[in-house]
Amino acid sequence: xxxxxxxxxxxxxxxxxxxxxxLRRFKTQIRKAAAEAVSGRKVADLExxxxxxxxxxxLSEPIFHHGAGGRRNIVLPGNREFVSGDRVDRPxxxxxxxxSGGSPDGEGMDDFVFExxxxxxxxxxxxxxxxxxxxxxQLAAVPEVKKARAGFVSQGNPSNLHVVRSMKQAIGRRLAMxxxxxxxxxxxxxxxxxxxxxxxxxxxxxDALREDIAAxxxxxxxxxxxxxxxxxxxxxxxxxxxxxxxxxxxLLDVSxxxxxxxxxxxxxxxxxxxxxxxxxxxxxxxxxxxxxxxxREVEEEEFFSxxxxxxxxxxxxLELMHEIILARYPSANWNIxxxxxxxxxxxxxxxxxxxxxxxxxxxxxxxxxxxxxxxxEEPQSLWHHYAQVKAMSPRFAMQRILTLEDIYPVFRELFQxxxx
Amino acid sequence: xETGTATALPAAPTRVRQPxxxxxxxxxxxxxxxxxxxxxxxAHYGLDTYPNQIEIISSEQMIDAYSSVGMPxxxxxxSYGKHFLSTQKSYQRGQMGLAYEIVINSSPCLAYLxxxxxxxxxxxxxxxxxxxxxxxxKGNYLFRTWTDxxxxxxxxxxxxxxxxxxxxxHGEDAVEELLDSCHALMSLGVDRYKRPAxxxxxxEQVRQAEREAYLQSQVNDLWRTLPARQEDAQxxxxxxxxxEPQENLLYFIEKHAPRLEPWQREIVRIVRKIAQYxxxxxxxxxxxxGWATFWHYTLLNHLYEEGRLTDGFMMxxxxxxxxVVYQPPYHARFYNGLNPYxxxxxxxxxxxxxxxxxxxxxxRWFPELAGSDxxxxxxxxxxxxxDESFIAQYLSPKLIRDFKLFAMVDDDRDDKLEVAAIHDDAxxxxxxxxxxxxxxxxxxxxxxxxxxxxxxxxxxxxxRHTMHDRRPLGDSTPEMLRHVARLWGYPxxxxxxDEDGIVLPVGExxxxx
Numbered sequence: 001x002x003x004x005x006x007x008x009x010x011x012x013x014x015x016x017x018x019x020x021x022x023l024r025r026f027k028t029q030i031r032k033a034a035a036e037a038v039s040g041r042k043v044a045d046l047e048x049x050x051x052x053x054x055x056x057x058x059l060s061e062p063i064f065h066h067g068a069g070g071r072r073n074i075v076l077p078g079n080r081e082f083v084s085g086d087r088v089d090r091p092x093x094x095x096x097x098x099x100s101g102g103s104p105d106g107e108g109m110d111d112f113v114f115e116x117x118x119x120x121x122x123x124x125x126x127x128x129x130x131x132x133x134x135x136x137x138q139l140a141a142v143p144e145v146k147k148a149r150a151g152f153v154s155q156g157n158p159s160n161l162h163v164v165r166s167m168k169q170a171i172g173r174r175l176a177m178x179x180x181x182x183x184x185x186x187x188x189x190x191x192x193x194x195x196x197x198x199x200x201x202x203x204x205x206x207d208a209l210r211e212d213i214a215a216x217x218x219x220x221x222x223x224x225x226x227x228x229x230x231x232x233x234x235x236x237x238x239x240x241x242x243x244x245x246x247x248x249x250x251l252l253d254v255s256x257x258x259x260x261x262x263x264x265x266x267x268x269x270x271x272x273x274x275x276x277x278x279x280x281x282x283x284x285x286x287x288x289x290x291x292x293x294x295x296r297e298v299e300e301e302e303f304f305s306x307x308x309x310x311x312x313x314x315x316x317x318l319e320l321m322h323e324i325i326l327a328r329y330p331s332a333n334w335n336i337x338x339x340x341x342x343x344x345x346x347x348x349x350x351x352x353x354x355x356x357x358x359x360x361x362x363x364x365x366x367x368x369x370x371x372x373x374x375x376x377e378e379p380q381s382l383w384h385h386y387a388q389v390k391a392m393s394p395r396f397a398m399q400r401i402l403t404l405e406d407i408y409p410v411f412r413e414l415f416q417x418x419x420x
Numbered sequence: 421x422e423t424g425t426a427t428a429l430p431a432a433p434t435r436v437r438q439p440x441x442x443x444x445x446x447x448x449x450x451x452x453x454x455x456x457x458x459x460x461x462x463a464h465y466g467l468d469t470y471p472n473q474i475e476i477i478s479s480e481q482m483i484d485a486y487s488s489v490g491m492p493x494x495x496x497x498x499s500y501g502k503h504f505l506s507t508q509k510s511y512q513r514g515q516m517g518l519a520y521e522i523v524i525n526s527s528p529c530l531a532y533l534x535x536x537x538x539x540x541x542x543x544x545x546x547x548x549x550x551x552x553x554x555x556x557x558k559g560n561y562l563f564r565t566w567t568d569x570x571x572x573x574x575x576x577x578x579x580x581x582x583x584x585x586x587x588x589x590h591g592e593d594a595v596e597e598l599l600d601s602c603h604a605l606m607s608l609g610v611d612r613y614k615r616p617a618x619x620x621x622x623x624e625q626v627r628q629a630e631r632e633a634y635l636q637s638q639v640n641d642l643w644r645t646l647p648a649r650q651e652d653a654q655x656x657x658x659x660x661x662x663x664e665p666q667e668n669l670l671y672f673i674e675k676h677a678p679r680l681e682p683w684q685r686e687i688v689r690i691v692r693k694i695a696q697y698x699x700x701x702x703x704x705x706x707x708x709x710g711w712a713t714f715w716h717y718t719l720l721n722h723l724y725e726e727g728r729l730t731d732g733f734m735m736x737x738x739x740x741x742x743x744v745v746y747q748p749p750y751h752a753r754f755y756n757g758l759n760p761y762x763x764x765x766x767x768x769x770x771x772x773x774x775x776x777x778x779x780x781x782x783x784r785w786f787p788e789l790a791g792s793d794x795x796x797x798x799x800x801x802x803x804x805x806x807d808e809s810f811i812a813q814y815l816s817p818k819l820i821r822d823f824k825l826f827a828m829v830d831d832d833r834d835d836k837l838e839v840a841a842i843h844d845d846a847x848x849x850x851x852x853x854x855x856x857x858x859x860x861x862x863x864x865x866x867x868x869x870x871x872x873x874x875x876x877x878x879x880x881x882x883x884r885h886t887m888h889d890r891r892p893l894g895d896s897t898p899e900m901l902r903h904v905a906r907l908w909g910y911p912x913x914x915x916x917x918d919e920d921g922i923v924l925p926v927g928e929x930x931x932x933x
Contacts, residue, residue, distance in 0.1 A: 002455050002472035008535055014484040015504040022501030061499055062604050062896040064866050070891030071831040075855040078749020079824040079842055086839040114505040
């Protein structure tokens with residue numbers, strides 16, 4: 001007799017470890033593919049995993065096999081027209097089956113393609129990183145909760161005791177528990193009154209009744225006024241609140257000196273920051289501010305596309321940002337991040353003003369402010385003033401980016417895990 | 421049963437249909453009922469099986485089972501993760517239905533049923549796996565001599581624990597590298613002629629501890645540093661190590677590689693043992709699948725004739741059976757080699773026909789078979805052959821005609837392909853011989869053996885590839901040499917010997933320091 005076993009409930013992810021091993025082994029390739037995938041995405045386009053493809057030759061499992069050449073015999077089914085001794089041309093692309101040259105998997109020469117989940121995909125960007133100075137919210141995936149009422153329960157903390165409910169409960173219980181003796185008491189009293197009316201008030205029967213009545217009264221009196229059963233507690237449950245929300249300000253210099261290449265670099269940088277934030281916050285707003293001599297809040301398309309001519313006044317963007325924060329993102333409810341990209345050009349007397357703005361108005365409100373200077377041959381005036389800010393505030397980070405390849409390392413440096 | 425009702429019919433002269441079930445939904449009770457019936461019929465035909473353990477699993481679990489190459493307990497390695505990902509991908513895209521069944525050669529014999537399947541499919545799988553494959557595992561001589569069904573689960577548990585322990589002690593990377601190299605050489609890690617010792621967990625653990633303590637101290641002639649005496653100088657010129665070429669490369673490495681640590685030797689051994697365990701399956705694909713297919717077909721038809729199965733059941737069953745045994749012709753776009761199910765099923769069915777209704781031709785070709793008891797003859801065939809010999813012995817002219825088999829010769833000295841033989845009187849034997857050769861693993865894989873170790877010089881290892889039909893080694897050879905060198909720890913060479921005995925060096929690799 002066979003044994004029949006239902007295994008359906010005994011865990012399905014037996015291959016999870018092997019999958020992890022696979023990802024670990026091909027970390028470099030996957031990371032590269034993931035980085036390439038970023039360029040095709042919008043800043044906030046994150047709601048999906050990524051299809052990763054790796055050249056299959058990189059992950060082949062080799063065995064000793066025969067190469068082409070020599071003499072081989074092949075047996076094939078489904079002969080149509082051949083008779084012995086026929087000579088035919090070699091078919092294109094190798095012998096028709098039977099050979100042992102193919103890869104053992106039956107996988108072709110194509111790439112090996114598989115899906116990374118959204119989480120895994122981002123993991124590849126943020127492996128060694130941590131959000132800087134997470135003072136406001138401990139983000140380690142502990143969602144903020146608030147207590148919400150959820151009716152009454154019979155067990156609970158004394159401080160949650162609900163008196164009115166408990167007393168109501170007690171009344172009901174007292175009524176119910178005393179109902180039977182009360183009925184009996186009424187009957188006994190009626191019987192006694194009846195006896196007394198008939199002048200038999202001193203008979204043995206009446207005495208017995210009186211005894212009963214006394215016993216019943218005692219029973220009714222013994223029903224407890226308040227019992228532990230009656231106690232009711234207000235019930236409160238934890239309700240997650242979407243408190244971990246962040247707003248990200250993207251400040252971009254669109255003055256004449258910022259060409260397409262530089263803007264492209266800036267875009268990647270903003271994307272990475274966005275990705276990084278989504279890993280830690282449930283809700284993220286993005287505010288795009290572009291500026292030359294004046295600053296304007298714009299949509300994403302416009303943000304990256306057009307280009308203005310003329311000079312640069314960086315402080316205009318900082319001021320606008322400050323206004324927006326005050327108007328829409330009170331810092332008690334929002335984690336505020338800012339990333340500024342510029343080629344470093346600024347009007348000379350504006351740079352000190354930027355420093356002042358940052359130090360006094362903006363940095364106290366934000367979690368982190370990152371500044372990247374793109375493709376500047378040598379540090380510009382803004383850089384020097386910002387360097388002073390950096391010396392003063394740990395919330396401020398700055399880096400220079402020279403080519404596209406620099407973004408990722410720079411980004412990592414910006415958000416390097418702070419040594420504990 | 422309706423026997424209690426007043427309208428019970430009188431016993432009909434023909435057999436009354438009493439199907440086990442009507443619908444397509446399965447339940448545990450029904451599976452048990454079908455299993456009982458199939459077991460009864462299987463016993464009627466004398467199928468001898470290990471006890472069965474039938475497990476119901478979900479499709480995710482089936483993908484899991486799939487990607488661990490049929491081992492119910494496996495150690496961790498990225499290559500299994502890769503199999504998992506590619507299986508999952510093609511399953512999700514709908515490119516591939518999952519196999520209906522996986523069956524594990526162990527005692528009790530594990531057969532997996534997928535919960536998504538209909539009752540018909542479950543019954544088909546039970547007949548196919550739990551009685552077909554199972555009886556093959558128990559009966560076939562290769563499985564009897566090379567695998568130990570009782571010990572394998574224990575051994576796999578031992579292997580997994582040991583490897584996990586090594587990962588902890590020596591790091592995942594070190595273990596992974598080693599496993600990569602061992603996996604690459606897996607097909608050279610089997611004894612083709614010697615009989616393997618029996619495995620069991622307890623014994624294996626004791627022996628592993630002993631080996632670990634003892635082996636390293638014994639690592640052999642390679643380390644001998646005492647100055648040789650004068651008279652040895654003559655002898656050592658002649659002395660060869662190994663004295664004879666060794667076919668089992670992994671075994672040789674396990675025993676003689678100078679630089680491996682004891683735990684590394686043990687892992688080499690584990691991979692080698694597992695390769696050995698799967699070796700019979702690789703040699704009996706056609707027979708094993710053919711046998712199982714033949715029996716699910718025969719058992720279920722028997723039940724149908726008894727009136728225990730409905731017509732609907734048979735329609736569904738036959739549809740999937742026909743899909744399984746379809747052989748596309750070589751010129752079809754989706755032709756992918758000979759289908760072992762089709763060939764195996766056809767051969768066993770044909771054997772039965774030869775026994776029951778032999779033609780004049782069969783009398784000429786199979787005088788001892790024609791007219792004999794088919795159950796006994798099939799049982800004999802199942803027990804005593806592997807694919808190569810089975811085809812050489814039993815492929816009949818009728819089948820060659822049915823399949824329209826023909827043999828081609830592809831010679832690189834000839835600018836055209838030549839049709840060597842077709843399905844006619846002159847060609848039967850040639851086609852049969854070529855097809856049998858095709859299933860000879862010795863021809864499919866390059867014949868590579870350990871030829872020499874330079875024990876008095878640089879300790880280099882020389883492998884020798886004996887060419888067959890002038891076929892050279894493939895382009896993976898340099899990479900493979902790196903794997904061998906990683907295990908051996910000293911330079912590794914490989915040379916090919918052609919049919920005239922001329923030795924040509926093919927490659928050389930020095931291990932990374």
